[in-house]
Amino acid sequence: MTITITAFKDSPDKGRGQARDMRVRWALEEVGQPYDVRLVSFAEMKEPAHLSLQPFGQIPTYEEGEVDLFESGAIVLHIAERYAGLLPKVPRGRARAIAWMFTALNTVEPPILELENAMFFERDKSWHPQRLPMVEDRIRRRLMTLSERLGDADWLDGAFSAGDLVMVGVLRRLKGSSLLAEQPRLFAYVARGEARPAFERAFAAQLAVFTGKQSVFE
């Protein structure tokens, strides 16, 4: 059965790999599954056809036979359950890899999203210079704990898993900030993730949407 995902027709980050289809592409590359991509414009994302797949009008979505899904975390988990390579087979290892996925999305990402909101919507507000350090400190505390937990290990809980994939995806949102560089272990952890051939293929595929599109305009 063909797997089809959706991604931005007009990349907001110029193909730097921040759009959430990156996590899904990476997971599909790790498990060696080919996939089709349907590109959607910002206008198309708010139309009924897309909203029936993704109620919040976002990307990515995932379609495979009778299954249609949204939310990148859920899609990565679905792929990890369906194809070998991203979840340990022993019950404890499997459950813990999933726990790290939830940690990434519900403990580490929320303060990062708060920083993004501050940078996108509050940058011109009078309070922004004073408030920004508070927001950054919330992230810093999470990163310090995560760094201590990682220690000198390559990955969070044994072999590379869907938990690492999602955590690296979340930490990569900090690429434009110095917060990640403050934590050398996490910086190296993200670099290890990005050095994986599956990541590189996924990144190249996402970038190609942007550069390919540019060439049409040139």
Add this chain to the structure above:
Amino acid sequence: MTITITAFKDSPDKGRGQARDMRVRWALEEVGQPYDVRLVSFAEMKEPAHLSLQPFGQIPTYEEGEVDLFESGAIVLHIAERYAGLLPKVPRGRARAIAWMFTALNTVEPPILELENAMFFERDKSWHPQRLPMVEDRIRRRLMTLSERLGDADWLDGAFSAGDLVMVGVLRRLKGSSLLAEQPRLFAYVARGEARPAFERAFAAQLAVFTGKQSVFE
């Protein structure tokens, strides 16, 4: 095998059911599994014994035989996978129930956490009165979409599932605000969740920790 979870020894919300062990208790009640509770103080949560179970020094945790887990979302999913009653058996239904769990935790909860941060840490800041409506609007937009998607249905995707359990748990964080009451469908949705016997038993058990503790001081 005995299931043991951790919960606050000193309830920050006086047993109103906002602590995240509530979601785990509720899930265990839905699937009819008995469980033990180990209460931990704020000091104990930061000690090595607890940190080895929960790296961020939070509750809840879950132990059952060889499996030890953290993150309420991961624990609810583990319970839902292990015991019948919270996930549809058909692949599409199962995957979509899980998608709603991720939606609750990664799309709906982050702006609510931002509001909580504003109320806890920025209430005395000069910018708070001006900034608060912006934060509330971010939540409002999510709730409007969710309400439209729910429509006149009882639950998000067919029968009550782990997705509804986590979504109701997240929406309940807004109980002290008027944001939930602005959306009558979501208000009724939360009330439907709270009216489930399993929710009532879980709520009573969490409250008993607080009232039981109070009586010791009386």
